[in-house]
Amino acid sequence: MGSSGSVSWFVDIGLSDRPHVGGKGGSLGELQRAxxxxxxxxxxxxxxxxxFLEALERDAPIRSRVESLDSDDLEAVTAxxxxxxxxxxxxxxxxxxxxxxxxxxxxxxxQSVVPPVAVRSSATTEDASDASFAGLQDTYLWVxxxxxxxxxxxxxxxxxxxxxSISYRRRHGFPESAVAMAxxxxxxVDARTAGVMFTRSPTTGDRSVITIExxxxxxxxxxxxxxxxxxxxIGKITxxxxxxxxxxxxxxxxxxxxxxxxxxxxxxxxxxAPCMNDAELEALRVIARRVERHYGRPQDIxxxxxxxxGGILLLQSRPETVWSAKESxxxxxxxxxxxxxxxxIFGGRR
Numbered sequence: 272m273g274s275s276g277s278v279s280w281f282v283d284i285g286l287s288d289r290p291h292v293g294g295k296g297g298s299l300g301e302l303q304r305a306x307x308x309x310x311x312x313x314x315x316x317x318x319x320x321x322x323f324l325e326a327l328e329r330d331a332p333i334r335s336r337v338e339s340l341d342s343d344d345l346e347a348v349t350a351x352x353x354x355x356x357x358x359x360x361x362x363x364x365x366x367x368x369x370x371x372x373x374x375x376x377x378x379x380x381x382q383s384v385v386p387p388v389a390v391r392s393s394a395t396t397e398d399a400s401d402a403s404f405a406g407l408q409d410t411y412l413w414v415x416x417x418x419x420x421x422x423x424x425x426x427x428x429x430x431x432x433x434x435x436s437i438s439y440r441r442r443h444g445f446p447e448s449a450v451a452m453a454x455x456x457x458x459x460v461d462a463r464t465a466g467v468m469f470t471r472s473p474t475t476g477d478r479s480v481i482t483i484e485x486x487x488x489x490x491x492x493x494x495x496x497x498x499x500x501x502x503x504x505i506g507k508i509t510x511x512x513x514x515x516x517x518x519x520x521x522x523x524x525x526x527x528x529x530x531x532x533x534x535x536x537x538x539x540x541x542x543x544a545p546c547m548n549d550a551e552l553e554a555l556r557v558i559a560r561r562v563e564r565h566y567g568r569p570q571d572i573x574x575x576x577x578x579x580x581g582g583i584l585l586l587q588s589r590p591e592t593v594w595s596a597k598e599s600x601x602x603x604x605x606x607x608x609x610x611x612x613x614x615x616i617f618g619g620r621r
Contacts, residue, residue: 293393293453312457342441465490488523
């Protein structure tokens with residue numbers, strides 16, 4: 272294992288490597304370093320994306336073309352996105368990059384009980400505490416075989432130029448030179464149950480509780496909003512379960528034989544059955560506290576329970592942004608002279 276030019280294994284990276292492995296990659300490495308179970312995998316570093324883009328830029332500009340766009344001109348953004356994505360999807364990977372990814376894929380497959388992988392975008396601008404950028408790029412589940420994995424890596428790179436991503440960057444004035452894409456490749460979890468948890472209440476901001484949401488099957492159904500998950504609210508210190516909101520979970524996402532995911536009906540006896548027992552909820556509480564303590568701030572966490580081993584694995588942890596942003600919002604200081612207060616807003620107090 273170890274790092275090469277284009278590939279780094281989770282065990283060798285952490286949050287400090289985010290400029291080279293993106294938010295998701297850095298987080299997964301950090302979790303593994305902290306002794307938290309994550310599905311094994313590696314990251315295709317931003318250097319691979321840079322060399323791929325560099326070769327394309329020799330033919331026609333990409334970054335300068337994006338920077339010249341007006342975020343309000345949807346027609347121009349859409350045309351630019353379509354053209355750049357087509358170019359990236361059709362271009363060949365640099366041979367050295369393709370070789371490194373292929374070797375790492377073979378190594379990962381050799382140590383995996385479940386050979387299919389998840390191929391997940393890990394942009395350098397996502398998961399920053401000041402920019403809720405996550406979710407604008409692509410993720411591919413149950414990708415089978417090395418050739419398909421290489422194609423999906425390229426598709427992740429291309430998703431950096433989706434209409435939504437381009438518009439977001441133009442609105443926020445991100446320089447294109449600072450935007451790059453790493454790609455996470457990790458073993459799929461054949462999940463019995465999966466979901467998300469928040470180490471502070473997403474509705475009230477209460478930091479004394481952990482909110483856990485989950486449903487049957489893969490977590491994509493929960494994250495995508497296709498199923499109303501079960502929800503529990505648990506005392507962070509006490510472990511007391513104060514809310515048990517068990518929903519009717521009509522569908523679940525399961526792996527397709529040829530790759531990818533499909534939605535199927537949940538078995539009748541599981542429709543209104545809780546997807547987690549109290550012992551599993553307690554295990555999640557313990558993990559959530561460890562993760563929050565490690566990062567030193569509230570976290571949004573994706574988790575899954577392995578269908579075969581019953582083990583809990585974390586798929587992602589990122590800083591909670593909504594309540595943190597509210598707390599850090601500047602509050603104008605009261606001033607004895609109301610005019611001073613007005614002047615401080617419009618011109619800065621001298």
